[in-house]
Amino acid sequence: MLIGIMQREQDIMENSTSFYQFVGFQPPQAPDTGGIEELDIDPAQYALFSDFDGTIVEIASRPDAIEYTGDDATLFAKAMKAFGGAVAIVSGRNLDDVAHYVGDYKGVISGGHGTELRIEGEVERHKLPDPEHLEHIKAAVAEFAVIDPRVILEEKTYGIVLHFRQNPEMEFKARKFAECLLEGRDDFELQPAKMALEIKPKNISKAAAIEKIMLAPAFFGRTPIYVGDDATDETAFAYVNEQDGISIKIGDGPTAARYRTESPASFKKWLSGQMTKRRD
Numbered sequence: 001m002l003i004g005i006m007q008r009e010q011d012i013m014e015n016s017t018s019f020y021q022f023v024g025f026q027p028p029q030a031p032d033t034g035g036i037e038e039l040d041i042d043p044a045q046y047a048l049f050s051d052f053d054g055t056i057v058e059i060a061s062r063p064d065a066i067e068y069t070g071d072d073a074t075l076f077a078k079a080m081k082a083f084g085g086a087v088a089i090v091s092g093r094n095l096d097d098v099a100h101y102v103g104d105y106k107g108v109i110s111g112g113h114g115t116e117l118r119i120e121g122e123v124e125r126h127k128l129p130d131p132e133h134l135e136h137i138k139a140a141v142a143e144f145a146v147i148d149p150r151v152i153l154e155e156k157t158y159g160i161v162l163h164f165r166q167n168p169e170m171e172f173k174a175r176k177f178a179e180c181l182l183e184g185r186d187d188f189e190l191q192p193a194k195m196a197l198e199i200k201p202k203n204i205s206k207a208a209a210i211e212k213i214m215l216a217p218a219f220f221g222r223t224p225i226y227v228g229d230d231a232t233d234e235t236a237f238a239y240v241n242e243q244d245g246i247s248i249k250i251g252d253g254p255t256a257a258r259y260r261t262e263s264p265a266s267f268k269k270w271l272s273g274q275m276t277k278r279r280d
Helices: 002-011 019-023 070-082 095-102 131-147 168-182 206-213 231-242 264-279
Strands: 046-050 087-090 108-111 116-119 122-125 152-156 159-163 188-193 196-201 223-228 246-250 259-261
Touching: 046 206, 070 087, 070 264, 087 206, 095 108, 095 116, 108 206, 116 206, 131 152, 131 159, 131 168, 131 188, 152 196, 168 188, 168 196, 188 231, 206 223, 206 231, 223 231, 231 246, 246 264, 259 264
Parallel strands: 046 087, 046 223, 087 108, 223 246, 246 259
Antiparallel strands: 108 116, 116 122, 152 159, 159 196, 188 196
8 A cells, every 4th residue: 555655646746836735725814914023912911822843942853852941941930920820832742742841831731733731730632533544544654754764753642743854855755645645534634834744633723722721710811822833823823813812923934923023032032021021
């Protein structure tokens, strides 16, 4: 089966276009994306939601090479106080993986694009739509990576990611392989990310996770802020916009976010400044 899939993707490689063109998707554009220097908030009125990779920590060459620093830990401990506990990390990583990096952080964590949620110390996990089929997908992707080791795998509880940051020329080959692997299935989908492609269950999203978290006592009645850096965050931007919240895109690229900043460092500088002004 794997050889057949790889032959099919090879046959269409010459006509490959960008991933967004291929799937017919472009994030809706905010009419005027402003810089966050325009934003002045009172944390007591807001709930802070942040992606992890590319937002709190810099993107690394490998998923296990990120650095969550002592300064990051201090900043988010201060945020928990300033926002009255209404702080959530909303990541595509496994929940346990994020929890490992953030250590003593006691706030909410959503992992796996909303498939896992730690809130008020309790962990909730979605039921997999077809565990047997997911294992089949993971086995096929693992074999693909053995045949062509330029792709780095990141296995998740609810999916699997093909990373090609070190070998960007692999995007088309990995994308065609994954599309063929999922052909005819309606329970899993391909999610684009920065220099990566993720196979994950359908009908889950960061937007749905935020909507659920907003019902928790610490968050209820506040205005949401969401900060993220890539296509996996677009549903969250759209949801927050619908709530008249604040959506912030890290870096360049098309987005529905209403504000933009250049890097995790500039986002964290802005966040620190907002909290410092309120103390002064």
